[in-house]
Amino acid sequence: MRAVTTNSTWTAGTWARDMGRARVLGLLLALCSLAALFATATPAGAVDTTTQSSYLADRLRENPVYVSDQLPREVPLSTAPDFARLAKKTGVPTYLLVLPMLSSSDGRQLLGAVHDRLGRDGLYVLIEGTDVAQATAWGVRVPAEAAATVALYELPYDAGPLRSFECFVEVIAQGGPKAAARAEAARERFRDGGEPAEMYIGPSDRNNQSFLTGSLLTGVPLLIVLTAGYVRRRRRRSGARRRVPRWVVPGAAVLTAAAIALTAPVVFDQTTSSAARPPTPADLSARVERVAAGLKQDPVYADPESPRVLDTRQRERLHERISDFRRSDGGGPVFVLLVPQTPESEAAGDAELFAAAVHAKVGRDGVYVVADPDDGTIDVVNHGLRLDSGRLSFGLPDSLTFGDSKADEADDHLLGERLDALMTHLDKAPRTDRPQSVYTPPAAPSAAHENDLPPLFATDFWPGLFVGAFAALLLSGVVAGLTWGVGSLLRWRSPAPEPTDRLSRTAPTEPSASYLRRTAHAELTALTREFGSRDEHGPAWDHLDAAMLLLDGDLDRARQSGTDPATLVAVIVLARAGRAALSGGTTDRCCGVNPLHGPAVGRHHVRVSAEGAARRLLPVCEACRTTAIAHPSGIPDRLLKLPAPSPGDGSLPYYDATDGPLTAVPHGIARLVDKVRETAGVH
Structure with a gap:
């Protein structure tokens, strides 16, 4: 009896201990399961690799x-x-x-x-x-x-x-x-900046090569012919005999053209703009076939080469929504393609073109949704369902097609939530009377020849031919002009420059008041000395009289610091014109750009301001005329600027700084004399 009781007591205790161990073991298993679940779960907004x-x-x-x-x-x-x-x-x-x-x-x-x-x-x-x-x-x-x-x-x-x-x-x-x-x-x-040079050129570089080839092909031979003709005419005028046969120059031109035409393809030997090899038809169809095969098994195809952006719950939810839409009135199959779209793909990154290719391979109508797991964009294409294809392709909210700021920050671009919202949009989309499809997208660029460069003798080669001929004509004219100029210099007997040329080179643009005082006094003194005791009333006398009127008859006033700079310039102009008249020359006008340059050689429209395009017709000296023709924007820098009336006012052009007799300078010396006399009240 005791033995039985003892055995019963041991059995109950053992059972209790086993039950306790079982509970502990179950708790440990539950904790392990939870740990495994949390370890494999993908956080919201993250991708699973x-x-x-x-x-x-x-x-x-x-x-x-x-x-x-x-x-x-x-x-x-x-x-x-x-x-x-x-x-x-x-x-x-x-x-x-x-x-x-x-x-x-x-x-x-x-x-x-x-x-x-x-x-x-x-x-x-x-x-x-x-x-x-x-x-x-x-x-x-x-x-x-x-x-x-x-x-x-x-x-x-x-x-x-x-x-x-x-x-x-x-x-x-x-x-x-x-x-x-x-x-x-x-x-x-x-x-150190030693970045390696590019191995391939682009179409624009090839166009430049073609243009250069065309320009050289016509420009160099034509320049040879024109230059040789000019030299031959010069030698004929000088009486020299012909030393080379007539056929030499045309032959040299033809040989030069042939050399350029044969050398250019060797120098510019590139034929492709990329290292990529042309793909085969099998290369271009491989991905479409892979995706189409996957869609035949599952309407949601996630590219296995890309990180997974839909977790298990989101994928199951998307399957349920797709099944519900297929059974709804006016609904149908929905195929979701989670595949990246890159410019290097068979469709060149065009999601609609990719969806059309997959649809043709799958052979089933429906809504094809292309969701890019890399950039998060969503494109929807309708093939054969009673839905408004235009609204699906172009009328979706931006939050669905491109996402918002939160989607941009998330690694998975919140594609799970946005695809769920897209299915809601499809459920509410109005139905049409008959099935619709999107327009047929244009074909992708041909992959077989998309990296081929155009031929060298094409594109800009033809404009280059005309430009080369024009450049040869222009350059030959420049050569002829330089030759004539050099010959003129060699024939020039007097090496000393003319006084007017010296004045245009040495006269200051912004003279100081002391310079004007010294120059006016020296010029007027020289005129007075050269005039001497002559009793004549010619132009020289008129110039001297007008200059003295400006100084109130006092020659020493030209050296006084209080004399107006505009008056001093007028005195200089009149004194120089008087000296020229005494020497037998005639000075009707002086340079209107800078009267200190001396006599004018003609009239020309010149720019009088660095800002804008305002022009004035002024008499100009030789140097200013050359500048006006060759470099019009340089004239404002050559304008005479009078000293400021007071410190800090800045210098101004002479015709803007005064309303006195000096304003008559552009109209001629005679008009300046009359203006001086009118101002002085002398008739």
Whole structure:
């Protein structure tokens, strides 16, 4: 009896202890489950790279070189064997990923995740777009970082991905010390401004080459003919005999034209504007076929090469909304394509064109929604449903198609919420009487020849022919003018310049008051001395009389500091005109730009202000006429500016600074004499 009782007591205690352990174990399992749930959950607004890295790891398990099908215009799938051939030269297991450049992915983190899932050591290289973006070595000793640095700094940006990877492999093969030294040298050159020159030219550069070729092809031979003809005429006039046959000049011109035409294609030998190879039809259709195959299995297709932007809950919610819309009145299938749209894709980044290609491959009508996981844009295209296609394509709110500031800040661009809002918009969209489709979008640029440069003898080559001929005529005229000018100088007997030329070169533009006083007194004194005791009433007398009237008959007043600068200039002009008249010359007008320049040689419309285009017809000296013809904007700097009446007022042109007799200078010396006499009250 005791034994039984004892056994019963032990059994109950053991059961209680086991139950307690079970509860503890259950609690631990629950905590572990919660921890796992929180560890795998994706925070709101973040992207999940687990699917992306798993997919890429599976592709590398099949082939150590993976080239995305989303870059056929830049990196066609058909270039994968070339990348594989280069990868074998590293000497270590190499795993290469060639992917589009996505702003939402981190290259180093992606390579680490792919390595963890693949579970193989080696050199992992990521090419994003056209450059080696990241390289990391696990379990092997290679200068991965130095090789990536060299590929970045030694090559121009347009070298292309294949050439960039080739340079990367070349540095890897050199070993650690040489690779490090080469990387440091590349950094130094780049830091000192030694950026490598571009490897390819663009269409505008080719147009410039064509223009230059055309200009040289007509300009140089024609210049030879014109120059030789001018020289021959000069020699004939001098009586010299012809020393060369007539056929030499035309023959030289023809040979020159032929040499230019044959040399230009050798010098300008570029035929393409990019390193990209022309894609094959299979390259251009690979991504469309992949997406279409995925849509036949699931109406929501998320690009496995891109980070996942929809979590499980959002994806299930989107499936429910799509099913409800398909069963609604006037509704139908909805296909969501979470695929990036890049300029290097088969559709050249055109979402509508991509949707049309996928629709043709899927073969089912419906609403095709292209949501870009990289930039967050959403495009909606209706193919065959009773919905207003125009409103769907162009009438959606910007918050749906482009997102708002919150969407811009979120890594996933809040595509889950915006796609849910889009389904609400489709549910409320008005139905039409008959099925509609969007207009057929224009075809994407031809990928086969989009990088081909135009022929050299095309485009701007033809305008270059005319410009070259015109330039030859102009240059031959310049040569003839220079030859005539040099001959005139050699025939010039007197090497000394004329007084008027000397005046135009030495006369100041902004003379000081003391200069005007000294010059006026000296000129008037010389006129008085040269006039002497002559008893004549000619022009010289009129000039002397007018000058003395300005000084109230007192010659010494010209040296007094209180004399008005405008008066002193008028005295100088009159005194010089009087001296010229005494020497037998005639001075009807002086330079209207600067009366101190001396006699005028003609009249010309000149600019009188640096601001605006105001012009005046003024008499000009030889130097001012040359300036007015060759450099019109230089005339305002040559205008005579009188000293300021008081400190701080600044200098002004003589015709703006006075209303006295000096204003008559542009109208001639005789008018100046009359003006002086009118002002003095003498008739």
